[in-house]
Amino acid sequence: xxxxxxxxxxxxxxxDQDTAAFxxxxxxxxxxxxxxxxxxxxxxxLADDLSQDCFMHAxxxxxxxTGRGSFIGWLLKIAYTTFxxxxxxxKRYAEILDEVGHVAVAESRSYTxxxxxxxxxxxxxxxxxxxxxxxxxxxxxxxxxHREISEATAMPVGSxxxxxxxxxxxxxxxxxxxxxxxx
Amino acid sequence: MTSKIINMAERIKDAEDRLLESMFESAPIADNGFGTxxxxxxxxxxxxxxxxxxxxxxxxxxxxxxxxADLVTVVANLSFSVTSVVPxxxxxxxxxLIPQAPFxxxxxxxxxxxxxxxxxxxx
Numbered sequence: 001x002x003x004x005x006x007x008x009x010x011x012x013x014x015x016d017q018d019t020a021a022f023x024x025x026x027x028x029x030x031x032x033x034x035x036x037x038x039x040x041x042x043x044x045x046l047a048d049d050l051s052q053d054c055f056m057h058a059x060x061x062x063x064x065x066t067g068r069g070s071f072i073g074w075l076l077k078i079a080y081t082t083f084x085x086x087x088x089x090x091k092r093y094a095e096i097l098d099e100v101g102h103v104a105v106a107e108s109r110s111y112t113x114x115x116x117x118x119x120x121x122x123x124x125x126x127x128x129x130x131x132x133x134x135x136x137x138x139x140x141x142x143x144x145x146h147r148e149i150s151e152a153t154a155m156p157v158g159s160x161x162x163x164x165x166x167x168x169x170x171x172x173x174x175x176x177x178x179x180x181x182x183x
Numbered sequence: 184m185t186s187k188i189i190n191m192a193e194r195i196k197d198a199e200d201r202l203l204e205s206m207f208e209s210a211p212i213a214d215n216g217f218g219t220x221x222x223x224x225x226x227x228x229x230x231x232x233x234x235x236x237x238x239x240x241x242x243x244x245x246x247x248x249x250x251x252a253d254l255v256t257v258v259a260n261l262s263f264s265v266t267s268v269v270p271x272x273x274x275x276x277x278x279x280l281i282p283q284a285p286f287x288x289x290x291x292x293x294x295x296x297x298x299x300x301x302x303x304x305x306x
Binding site for chain 2: 017019020022026027031032034035037038048051052055056059120121126136137140141153168171
C-alpha cells in the first residue's frame with residue numbers, strides 16, 4: 001500500500017514536476033534517510049546536510065527510479081553514494097592540506113560521535129568498518145532485504161551476506177550480547 | 184537430529200537478529216522543517232533552470248546588438264550601391280524586409296519578459 005502510494009507520488013513528479021508530491025515523499029522518508037546517515041557519520045549536522053543533498057540528487061535522478069524495488073531502497077542507495085562522495089571529497093581536502101603542510105584530521109575509518117552521551121549503538125557501530133556499518137544499518141535499522149542492500153551498494157547478494165556475517169562476528173566478539181540482552 | 188540442530192541454529196540466529204534489530208532501532212526523527220527546506224531548494228533550482236534560457240537569450244541579444252547594427256549598416260550601404268544596377272523600388276522593398284536592430288532587441292526583450300511572466304504565473 002505504502003509502496004504503491006510512493007510510486008504514485010513518483011509518477012506525479014515525473015509527469016508534472018510536482019514539487020508538492022516530492023515534498024510528501026521527503027516527509028515520508030526523511031526520518032529513515034537521516035537516521036541512516038546519522039548512524040554512518042556519527043555527526044548529526046553533517047548527516048542532515050548529506051540528507052538534504054541526497055534528496056536533491058533524488059529529485060535530479062527521479063526518472064531513473066524504475067519502480068522495481070521499494071522507493072526507500074532506491075533512496076538509501078543515493079544516500080550511501082552521497083555519503084561516499086562526501087568522504088572522498090573530505091579525503092581529497094585532507095590530502096591537499098597535507099600537501100600544503102597542514103596537519104589533517106585522519107578520519108578514514110573513524111566513527112566519532114558528536115553527542116555528549118555515547119550509546120550502546122555508538123559503541124557497536126565503532127567496531128565496524130564503514131562498509132559493514134552501512135550494510136548492517138541498512139539491514140537491521142532500515143529493514144532492507146539482502147537483495148535491496150545488494151542493489152543499494154552495488155555488491156553481489158553473497159558479499160552482502162558475508163559482510164553481515166562478519167559484522168555480527170565482530171559484534172559478538174566485541175560485546176557480551178547476552179549481558180546486553182539481560183541487562 | 185541434524186534437522187533439530189539446524190532448527191536450533193536458525194532459532195538462535197533469529198534471536199540474535201531480533202536483538203540486533205532492537206539495538207539498531209532508533210526513534211523516528213521529527214521533520215522540524217526539513218521537508219520544507221528540501222522542497223524550497225528544489226523549487227529554487229527549478230526556477231533557476233527555467234530562468235536560464237530567457238537570461239541566456241537576453242545576454243546573447245545584448246552581445247549581438249553591436250554586430251547586428253554593423254550588419255544592418257553594411258546591408259543598407261550595399262543596397263545603395265545596388266540601386267545603380269537594380270531598380271530602386273526593388274531595393275527599398277528588400278531593405279524594408281530586413282529587421283532593424285532596435286526592433287530585434289525590442290522583440291527579444293518582449294519575448295524574454297513574456298517568458299518570465301509566464302514562469303512567474305506558473306510558479
